[in-house]
Amino acid sequence: MASEAPLAGPFDSAHCVHCGLCVPSCPTFVVTGLESESPRGRVWLLERLAAGDIPADPDAVRYIDDCLDCRACEEVCPAHVPVGHYVERFRAAHPEWLSRGERDTARWVDRFLGSEAGLRAFGAAARFSRTPAGGWMVRQATRLVPGLPTGALDLAQGLPDEQAGGLxxxxxxxxxxxxxxxxxxxxxxxxxxxxxxxxxxxxxxxxxxxxxxxxxxxxxxxxxxxxxxxxxxxxxxxxxxxxxxxxxxxxxxxxxxxxxxxxxxxxxxxxxxxxxxxxxxxxxxxxxxxxxxxxxxxxxAGSFPVLPPRAETVTMHDACHLAHAQGIRQPPRALLERAGYRLVEMPDADRCCGSAGVYNLTHPEMARALQALKVADIPETADVVATGNPGCQLQIQAGLRRAGRSVPVRHTVDLLWQALADAGRLPEDVREEAGRRGT
Ligand code: SF4
Ligand code: SF4
Structure with a gap:
């Protein structure tokens, strides 16, 4: 799909001084060791494409499109260059360069997630795909309907059983x-x-x-x-x-x-x-x-109570869009400790797990490499992995399952809820509901 025209777009790299401080923080650089798979390399490519100095060919664009939009580079960049934003804008300005998988995924996202009826269908399909018959049927459907993301099947297997049913x-x-x-x-x-x-x-x-x-x-x-x-x-x-x-x-x-x-x-x-x-x-x-x-x-900041100590040791995975994009790392840890959990840190807790929105569906190889790195970093002493993002939860759970490890991955809120339940501190109507169900 090479083009003669420069790939102009809403892009201004004037602030990048090419210092390279961002390079080691970039997950795709960690996996490949390639300058072109680093933030500095992507800024350079965007500059050259915008100026028309290099041809817009699949090789050049692929390196830009491999960006996870994880924002790790933006957090360490002294010049605050918004590399992830540049890549988002590039994708929006040049949809012709999106992979077929990305275009199809975008279509399905609009179709399913844009309405309540679509959401109900999406949730039901995810739950159905976990059954043997459902898994077989979805695999057949993916052969017939272009763009249905097959990787989602693998991720759906990691859904906790309790998530069943409705909106x-x-x-x-x-x-x-x-x-x-x-x-x-x-x-x-x-x-x-x-x-x-x-x-x-x-x-x-x-x-x-x-x-x-x-x-x-x-x-x-x-x-x-x-x-x-x-x-x-x-x-x-x-x-x-x-x-x-x-x-x-x-x-x-x-x-x-x-x-x-x-x-x-x-x-x-x-x-x-x-x-x-x-x-x-x-x-x-x-x-x-x-x-x-x-x-x-x-x-x-509210009045979440201090609860009795618990037996479980928790390790925290920092979701990119919590840690890098919003600067939130301590509050979930402080809450888990307040709820009685012991914490053990994993190395590089804020390195992307490869989930990155729908990246694990559109870029399965890179996502799989990052998933394996994340799983290898999870301490053997951890009884459970906590995270504040559903995509990370499914991605890490799928990686642990692939590695033959039975450690559950839970949303931080689920762990807080369990501690409140065990201490009898949930709201009265929730306790009555649990009593009626006998749980
Ligand atoms: S994006 Fe920022 S950290 Fe990276 S090379 Fe440019 S100025 Fe340096
Ligand atoms: S947003 Fe993440 S993947 Fe993209 S260049 Fe920055 S660090 Fe690398």
Missing amino acids: SRDRIRTRPAGTGDGPVVMQFLGCVMDSVFAATNVRTHDVLRAAGFRVVAPAAQRCCGALSVHTGDPAPARAWAKANIEAFEASEAEAVAVNAAGCGAALKEYPDLLREEGPAWVARAERFARAVRDVSELLE
Whole structure:
């Protein structure tokens, strides 16, 4: 697909001084050792392509497209060069250079995640694919329907059994918002969290209330749009962003509570996403972005109780979009310790596991290499791996299974919920519900 015209795009590398400080932090450089697979190499390629100095051929573009958008380079860059953003913009400006897998995945993302009906179908398909018959049928379907991501099957096997059944909003709707005069927060339900991780979303509602918050979850909210942006298709993300801002404004909540790192980072970047929609939307997006908090930040600042010591040792994997994009590392660790867990650190806890939105579906080889590195870093003394992002949870669980290790990977909120449950500190309605079920 070589082109004679320069690959111009919304790109300005003027601030890159080519110092190379970012190079060792880049996961794709760690795997390959290649300068062209490093942030500095990608900036150089973008500069040359924009200037028309080198031909736009698959070899050059592939190195740019291999970027995970993990933001590790942005965190260490003294000049604050937004390499991940440049790559996102490149993908949006040049969809002709996306791989077929990326274009097909973008189409499915829009189709499934853009509506409540689509979410229900997505969640049901993920659960069905875990059964032997479902797995066989999905494999046949992937042969007939172009672009259905087969790698998703492997990931779905890592779903905890408890995640079965419906959307989280169905159950959250039946729960009280909370009592007292604590701050009102809007729970952001997400798409994958609402459908595939419904139990974790319901527990997030429980844990926030246990820590003194009153929690609302407006039905009008939509997907955050992160997956669309990552796959070079920001148009649906803009429409969903406006719906989310309107839902927040109507809720009169003080903050937006988010339990998926990728969603949190995307919501905080709405001002940039809505830049072309005019100053009024940018101002609303800025107010919204200032209110967005990862659930661990809210709980740490709220009144999450100190609970009795527990037997389990937990190791924390820092999701890229929590650690690098939002600078959040300590709150989940502090909370787990408050909940009674012992912590053991893994090396390079904030190096990408290869999940990266839908990267593990569109770039399976690089994702598999990063998954193997992550699994090798998980200490033998850890009873459980905690993380604050659903994609990382599935990716690391699949890697552990492949390595023959039976260590479970859990969302941080699930571990906090279990500690509250064991200490009898969940909200009364949740305890009564558990009593009725005999759990
Ligand atoms: S992106 Fe930043 S850290 Fe990397 S080479 Fe350029 S200036 Fe240096
Ligand atoms: S965003 Fe991540 S993968 Fe992309 S260049 Fe930066 S460190 Fe490398």
